[in-house]
Amino acid sequence: MMSAILITYDNEDSIKEAIGLCDAAGYKIEKIMRQKFLDKAKYGLGEGKVEELKEIVAKVKPDVIIFDEVLRPSQNYNLASTLKMNIVDRESLILEIFGRRSTSHESSLQIKLAQFRYEMSRAKEKVRLAKMGEQPGFMGIGMYEVDTYYNDIQNRMKSVKMKLEKMGRQRALHREARRRVGFKTISLAGYTSAGKTTLFNVLTGETKEESPTLFTTLSTTTRKMPIGDESVLISDTVGFISKLPAYMIEAFKSTLEELRFADAVIVVIDISDPMINLKKKFRSCLRTMSDLDVDQEKVVYALNKSDLISPEEILQKADYLGLADNKKWVPVSAITKENITKLMELVNRMISERKPPTKEIPKRPDLKKFDD
Ligand SMILES: Nc1nc2c(ncn2[C@@H]2O[C@H](COP(=O)(O)OP(=O)(O)OP(=O)(O)O)[C@@H](O)[C@H]2O)c(=O)[nH]1
Numbered sequence: 001m002m003s004a005i006l007i008t009y010d011n012e013d014s015i016k017e018a019i020g021l022c023d024a025a026g027y028k029i030e031k032i033m034r035q036k037f038l039d040k041a042k043y044g045l046g047e048g049k050v051e052e053l054k055e056i057v058a059k060v061k062p063d064v065i066i067f068d069e070v071l072r073p074s075q076n077y078n079l080a081s082t083l084k085m086n087i088v089d090r091e092s093l094i095l096e097i098f099g100r101r102s103t104s105h106e107s108s109l110q111i112k113l114a115q116f117r118y119e120m121s122r123a124k125e126k127v128r129l130a131k132m133g134e135q136p137g138f139m140g141i142g143m144y145e146v147d148t149y150y151n152d153i154q155n156r157m158k159s160v161k162m163k164l165e166k167m168g169r170q171r172a173l174h175r176e177a178r179r180r181v182g183f184k185t186i187s188l189a190g191y192t193s194a195g196k197t198t199l200f201n202v203l204t205g206e207t208k209e210e211s212p213t214l215f216t217t218l219s220t221t222t223r224k225m226p227i228g229d230e231s232v233l234i235s236d237t238v239g240f241i242s243k244l245p246a247y248m249i250e251a252f253k254s255t256l257e258e259l260r261f262a263d264a265v266i267v268v269i270d271i272s273d274p275m276i277n278l279k280k281k282f283r284s285c286l287r288t289m290s291d292l293d294v295d296q297e298k299v300v301y302a303l304n305k306s307d308l309i310s311p312e313e314i315l316q317k318a319d320y321l322g323l324a325d326n327k328k329w330v331p332v333s334a335i336t337k338e339n340i341t342k343l344m345e346l347v348n349r350m351i352s353e354r355k356p357p358t359k360e361i362p363k364r365p366d367l368k369k370f371d372d
């Protein structure tokens with residue numbers, strides 16, 4: 001296991017999430033440095049903090065530094081060369097987790113595409129830095145390999161994209177076939193670790209892996225289940241996380257696209273989260289769904305882990321999220337199975353009332369009220 005010094009924000013929720021990400025990526029955290037801001041121009045950190053960090057590095061001797069924010073290549077370079085350490089920023093940390101946990105061919109390709117995009121977005125800057133000659137071998141590219149490097153990534157990206165597009169077309173055909181047979185489809189969505197797979201398992205009798213590790217599920221599983229007097233297809237899929245860059249959503253598009261075409265989307269929310277965290281996660285759910293053009297009219301909210309808090313607190317939190325007035329939420333517990341039937345009744349009512357989702361214009365969520 002690689003050891004790491006973690007640099008993250010100075011609040012419990014960020015720390016908890018960052019530790020979760022480090023765990024999932026397989027790093028042992030030796031020391032945590034908390035910062036109010038991680039956006040200083042040169043190093044992400046202030047210069048004084050960098051000095052402090054140098055001393056900590058000398059003492060702790062970690063394998064890498066994990067920086068819980070997205071770093072520009074120049075910031076990464078500055079930090080790496082000052083500290084003589086490998087720096088893993090939030091984006092590449094998430095990519096590492098995806099890489100470790102991928103189980104299907106499609107998700108491996110999607111991750112590869114995301115990795116290429118990450119490389120590409122940094123290639124220009126790397127080229128510039130390499131040309132300055134300060135460190136020609138910086139991050140594995142020499143001065144004369146630059147063009148080859150660029151073209152190589154571009155070509156490999158093209159080939160992965162073509163494969164994914166083909167799989168996307170296959171998915172579309174499957175969807176069409178399912179629709180023709182008359183199957184309605186339900187998708188589970190939500191922040192990572194909200195309990196989607198646990199709920200999926202309860203609903204379908206499946207035994208898919210559920211765990212406190214972030215991003216346990218990366219590929220989509222679809223199963224048939226009874227609802228009312230008919231059968232529907234229900235899918236579990238990759239979770240959302242805040243600050244997930246657009247190109248990652250783009251890379252997972254063919255799986256996440258299922259959300260757009262589903263007849264109903266159950267957004268699973270961990271209602272036991274403290275308020276600030278809850279709002280942050282809810283906001284990234286809304287934003288991701290908006291990016292994916294998911295029609296809000298077909299969304300139902302499962303306020304999960306209700307076993308961990310009181311009914312009063314649930315009500316208060318639903319109100320806080322702006323859900324209190326709409327009738328489309330149910331507090332549930334995938335563990336005690338409380339209200340699971342009620343949730344499915346709500347979903348059933350919705351899909352039987354809804355007209356088939358042909359080319360209608362999606363109703364987008366109102367994001368303004370969740371902006372900082
Ligand atoms: N107390 C309690 N814990 C729950 C409940 N539902 C899920 N959990 C726990 O929450 C953790 C995450 O559950 P998962 O079902 O793996 O979550 P997920 O949303 O599928 O997460 P990813 O696949 O990682 O995105 C697990 O440790 C579950 O046991 C619940 O209703 N109550």
Ligand SMILES: [Mg+2]
Nearest residue numbers: 196197216217
């Ligand atoms: Mg899961």
